[in-house]
Amino acid sequence: MKGRSPTRREVLKQITGQFEQIFTSLEPLAVAFTDLASSNDKSRPERLQSLRDVIHDVLQIHDGLVAGAGAVAAPDTMPDRHWLEWWWTRSSGAPEALRVNLDPAAPDFFDYTSADWYLTPMRTSARHVAGPYVDYACTNEYALTVAVPVTIDERFAGVAAADVLVSSLERQLLPALRTLSRPVVLLNSGGRVIASSSPEFASGMRVSLPKSQTRRPIDWHLLPASGIG
Amino acid sequence: MGVSREELTDPCIDQHDETGGHAMEPARLGVGLTTATARTILGSGPLPGRAEQVAQQLGEAIRLGLILDGERLPPEAQLSEQLGIATVTLREALAVLREQGLIVTRRGRAGGTFVRSPQVELPDSPPVRLLDFSTHEIRELGDHRAAISGMAAQLAAQRALPDEIANLYRQVERLRAATTVSHRRRADTQFTIEVAAAAQSSRLAREELALRAEVGDLLWLERSDEDHAASVRSRAELVEAIGRSDARRSRVLAEQLVAADTRRLLATRLELDDHDFEQVRQP
Numbered sequence: 001m002k003g004r005s006p007t008r009r010e011v012l013k014q015i016t017g018q019f020e021q022i023f024t025s026l027e028p029l030a031v032a033f034t035d036l037a038s039s040n041d042k043s044r045p046e047r048l049q050s051l052r053d054v055i056h057d058v059l060q061i062h063d064g065l066v067a068g069a070g071a072v073a074a075p076d077t078m079p080d081r082h083w084l085e086w087w088w089t090r091s092s093g094a095p096e097a098l099r100v101n102l103d104p105a106a107p108d109f110f111d112y113t114s115a116d117w118y119l120t121p122m123r124t125s126a127r128h129v130a131g132p133y134v135d136y137a138c139t140n141e142y143a144l145t146v147a148v149p150v151t152i153d154e155r156f157a158g159v160a161a162a163d164v165l166v167s168s169l170e171r172q173l174l175p176a177l178r179t180l181s182r183p184v185v186l187l188n189s190g191g192r193v194i195a196s197s198s199p200e201f202a203s204g205m206r207v208s209l210p211k212s213q214t215r216r217p218i219d220w221h222l223l224p225a226s227g228i229g
Numbered sequence: 230m231g232v233s234r235e236e237l238t239d240p241c242i243d244q245h246d247e248t249g250g251h252a253m254e255p256a257r258l259g260v261g262l263t264t265a266t267a268r269t270i271l272g273s274g275p276l277p278g279r280a281e282q283v284a285q286q287l288g289e290a291i292r293l294g295l296i297l298d299g300e301r302l303p304p305e306a307q308l309s310e311q312l313g314i315a316t317v318t319l320r321e322a323l324a325v326l327r328e329q330g331l332i333v334t335r336r337g338r339a340g341g342t343f344v345r346s347p348q349v350e351l352p353d354s355p356p357v358r359l360l361d362f363s364t365h366e367i368r369e370l371g372d373h374r375a376a377i378s379g380m381a382a383q384l385a386a387q388r389a390l391p392d393e394i395a396n397l398y399r400q401v402e403r404l405r406a407a408t409t410v411s412h413r414r415r416a417d418t419q420f421t422i423e424v425a426a427a428a429q430s431s432r433l434a435r436e437e438l439a440l441r442a443e444v445g446d447l448l449w450l451e452r453s454d455e456d457h458a459a460s461v462r463s464r465a466e467l468v469e470a471i472g473r474s475d476a477r478r479s480r481v482l483a484e485q486l487v488a489a490d491t492r493r494l495l496a497t498r499l500e501l502d503d504h505d506f507e508q509v510r511q512p
Contacts (some may be wrong), residue, residue: 017407062439099311106297116392134426136434190390192429206388 298346371491
């Protein structure tokens with residue numbers, strides 16, 4: 001016997017629940033980064049290794065959904081002014097360390113301090129899901145970044161974060177969206193389409209949303225496609 | 230599938246329907262792979278070997294400034310692993326780059342393989358690389374760039390959120406503040422890619438990057454400060470149209486930016502006469 005079909009609210013809760021789980025997985029990563037940032041020259045190598053282990057755990061736990069994960073430091077938190085430890089999964093094989101240029105004088109300087117997934121957790125001291133956006137600086141994929149702020153002695157020290165590719169998310173999401181009786185569109189707080197079960201809408205499109213009052217970490221909307229102008 | 234047999238068979242080839250016994254299943258007597266199909270598959274030339282491909286891509290990265298002038302390449306074992314190729318393939322590719330003068334290898338304790346960026350040409354030297362392009366190719370290039378940049382601008386106007394528009398304004402200011410040719414070129418490349426990113430298209434961003442790798446150095450040849458001020462103004466105008474969500478105007482403005490580049494490239498190319506060509510080719 002088939003149960004009643006779920007409501008939009010339930011499906012949205014299921015989707016945001018997946019991201020809540022990623023937030024939860026990022027907590028040990030934040031702790032490992034805090035340990036590393038408070039280390040001395042002697043303990044640093046060992047703590048860097050622990051951080052890497054935790055990053056690899058996050059990639060493994062959310063295999064198929066999380067494409068990359070790591071920590072980035074607020075300027076001067078680590079001995080180097082700009083610092084990050086980031087790993088991403090290859091389609092086959094072991095995770096690979098992301099290589100970017102962190103020299104501010106270089107033309108290809110990767111200035112993560114101007115990225116939404118860094119700035120918003122810094123400004124709000126709260127968890128944040130940034131995007132979707134074109135991650136042209138790193139992987140050149142269309143992605144969301146799930147980020148939690150790291151605070152040491154009440155000072156912002158950086159973020160622990162994970163990347164979710166929109167294509168992977170969609171693969172997991174679409175079956176759930178299809179259980180709804182009408183085509184629906186999943187939107188971020190800015191009115192950008194994340195996923196859609198309607199051919200009229202596709203990821204990346206922008207629609208106008210009524211001004212949202214809430215300021216939740218995942219302030220997304222799941223709306224019937226027919227009601228969107 | 231609703232296509233008549235006459236459409237499927239080639240009228241140039243004799244049909245032996247009655248004797249062939251293929252009444253139910255018409256044989257497609259074609260010419261095999263047509264030249265046009267083969268060209269489509271192969272691109273403009275024969276399929277290059279793996280080493281040539283790697284050499285071409287590394288060369289693009291150097292030309293684009295992704296690998297900096299004077300930078301030492303990592304050891305062969307590390308680089309080949311990072312690129313996912315065999316060490317011997319990498320060695321072949323490096324040999325090609327060495328021949329093109331894009332890398333130099335020095336022996337000794339401070340030795341290694343170093344990048345030699347082609348952009349360190351003197352500003353008043355003849356734009357040698359432009360001689361590789363016929364005016365026809367410059368026109369083709371302009372068409373390609375207009376298609377990509379025009380579409381990127383149009384989609385950016387339809388899709389960008391306020392943060393992204395603010396970022397585009399910042400990119401224009403970076404371009405305005407840039408004083409050297411290489412800084413201006415990089416700021417403009419960044420601007421172009423940010424527009425494609427604001428369009429929410431990784432493919433268009435990738436395409437813009439590839440086009441810049443191909444010709445980015447040519448677009449910023451011999452520009453006066455007035456030229457620079459004009460290009461900053463026109464880019465600011467484009468961002469304003471994107472900010473207004475005026476998709477049609479954004480597309481037109483982006484196409485005009487490319488058209489201006491193309492006109493300037495054509496003018497410069499036409500000024501290079503055979504005399505320059507001889508001097509460059511037979512020094």
